[in-house]
Amino acid sequence: MRPQSIIAAKRDGKILNREQIDSFIEGVTDGSWADYQISALIMAMFLNELNSDEQAHITQAMLHSGEVLDFSSIEKPKSDKHSTGGVGDKTSLIIAPLVAACDVAVPMVSGRGLGHTGGTLDKLESIPGYNVNLSTDEFKRIVSECGYAMSGQTADIAPADKKIYALRDATATVPTIPLIVASIMSKKLAEGLDSLVLDVKTGNGAFMESLEDATRLAKAMVETGESCGVKTKALITDMSQPLGAYVGNALEVYECVKILRNDPLEHSEPLVQLSLELAARMLEMSGRAETVVEAMGILKSKIEDGSALDKFRLNTEMQGGDAAVCDTPEKLIDESLLVREVLAENDGFVESIDTKGVGFAICDIGGGRVKAEDDVDPAVGYASLASIGTEIREGDPIGVLYCRNESQFEAAGEALLSSYKIGNSTLKMEALIKDVVG
């Protein structure tokens, strides 16, 4: 099948059949399609869209472009969570050990941070020695022995996605639901899951800012997951302010260890709630609980009895990390940092927080990446003290910056202050969980 005939069909608004989509993805994988042909078709898909059949076919073709993990030797149900990304979003570090403690296997393939959002791999690497570059064999062994493992995407998983994603980034074709779905789901389904819960963020810190777009994305992902034989549910959750107490890689791990130690920080409540809600769906779909309420009870008990922390400790050891952070989480905070409050300049209520602005402020002092090849400073970050609706007076701290020097404090402090809108209205808080799809 000639690339041109497939490109022409989508150009003219036709529905591509399975054979045409397979031919495209094979061509991407084996290099017989040139980059410029791939990008022409991607633009045609962007503008003429894909229907739900095409959506399922392209996801399956991308999934099967590489290795699909085989966990048939593990008798437990396999479940995972995926988030579309946000600021301070660190639920993976809580959910994986917590769900593993409930006798569900969690083979979690994660990504790195880019732009204003963080990435699970970067957070984990702030634990001294922790290795996220596992071979497929190591990954399987740790899932089998510990109950969960955390790793980056290997070259063997969905190679067509890797190629297509790089081209989309360079050709202004990232923000389109069918290709976002195919990219996420092809990687997640390669984990050989029985069930998957999706955390689709909405609000000014999310890629899909509007609730409408987030809902469309959630529905498309659930439909695609189910059509591939994986039980799938999505929560649509608020990202109009940073999630939990901290933003910044090591600080976020610190926050999670405190939660797993059943000793949560003052501002961690939304993070705990969201982690439990997501984990509860995993237990429910895995048959470990009849209802979400029952699942929540089980999950809380696994924190209280220390078994979630035990899983975290075992995983950290097996992945080469320093498990002493489980006993002394303060070890994660670099003592040489300049720690200084960011002070409000007027009285009022926090009306809104430019969440992307907060993410970029931390990114700009080294806490994240502007380009994929940038290095990250795991220590720097920010403790958010004033959430939306908080009453504040001039001179009160809105948060605390953890930075390297005065000039970083000046730059990031100013960026953070201008991210907070302080005014006279007392707004209704946004619900943390806005909808459940599936």
Place this chain on the structure above:
Amino acid sequence: MRPQSIIAAKRDGKILNREQIDSFIEGVTDGSWADYQISALIMAMFLNELNSDEQAHITQAMLHSGEVLDFSSIEKPKSDKHSTGGVGDKTSLIIAPLVAACDVAVPMVSGRGLGHTGGTLDKLESIPGYNVNLSTDEFKRIVSECGYAMSGQTADIAPADKKIYALRDATATVPTIPLIVASIMSKKLAEGLDSLVLDVKTGNGAFMESLEDATRLAKAMVETGESCGVKTKALITDMSQPLGAYVGNALEVYECVKILRNDPLEHSEPLVQLSLELAARMLEMSGRAETVVEAMGILKSKIEDGSALDKFRLNTEMQGGDAAVCDTPEKLIDESLLVREVLAENDGFVESIDTKGVGFAICDIGGGRVKAEDDVDPAVGYASLASIGTEIREGDPIGVLYCRNESQFEAAGEALLSSYKIGNSTLKMEALIKDVVG
């Protein structure tokens, strides 16, 4: 300016300004845009189209991506003709010497044949020794001394067009009027013309089969030419049957020499008429005649008095060709060919001719190219005897094949026969010239 921001603007249906278009074409020319970025923007342009301002800007940017010929040392008006291509379309070989004989300079940059259509360069190369690969200096000198020159596109002319055209061919983005216009007009305007006449073909042997599409293309080209300060007119002409007596490179040159010798073949009348109509517009726009009628009279006199043939002879000598073909045009016909009639299998009238089918039949026996890198057999071809409306009886010849052997005759003969629809209706002939634009 980042390529992504320009791609995103056209993706979202915005109008690109001159700065954005210049940045794109500069990036194509200097290699700073990757091929996959070019093709993504091209697909977005295909689907979201270009308005007339964008059309003019991209043409000018492509034109100025390379050398623009400077004929200021030649005092005569400079004029050229361009055809969108067809089967048996050989007017360039008649028009160039004829108009040059009327004291108008004709700097004619031409192309090669591809698919069912022929190309002027291939036809000229069937004259032994004729060189179409002229340097810019040689080209200018021959235009100056002879009045016309015929050459292929040098690397220096509109390099951005060359790159973009190759990508369009590979990405199913050829058939879109704005990019067709930019491609044709950027090359033609690089010839440093005062005026240009366009022959826009319509019918089943043309790229733009419908009259509506051909008219849109003609209007866009005329508008673009005028906006670049070049007087431009377009004739919309019939391509529902091969033009003139012959199809095939050497045979077509033979037909043209016969016309220039004022000794036209029996079936050459439409070719003569169209050549005169096009050439008349060139004379009129060049100020050599007040009206088309006056111009036609002048042109006919230049054939009758032999001065057009003299120009052809001088040009052939200056471009290294064997000018003996001017005295003995039969030299152009290879005596070793198998020459055999294709016989009708039923009685009736020629209701239609699948003109593309005729073109491909000759292409397939070596008379044209399937791929750009194919070699061409200049000798093979076809004499069309039965035009639309001709009454025919079973066993009468519909044409004569000039081929290499029996198996070529079998294949091409069958393809040709099936291209002719012979039935009972006597159809109204299509007008040769359907409209004049500009």
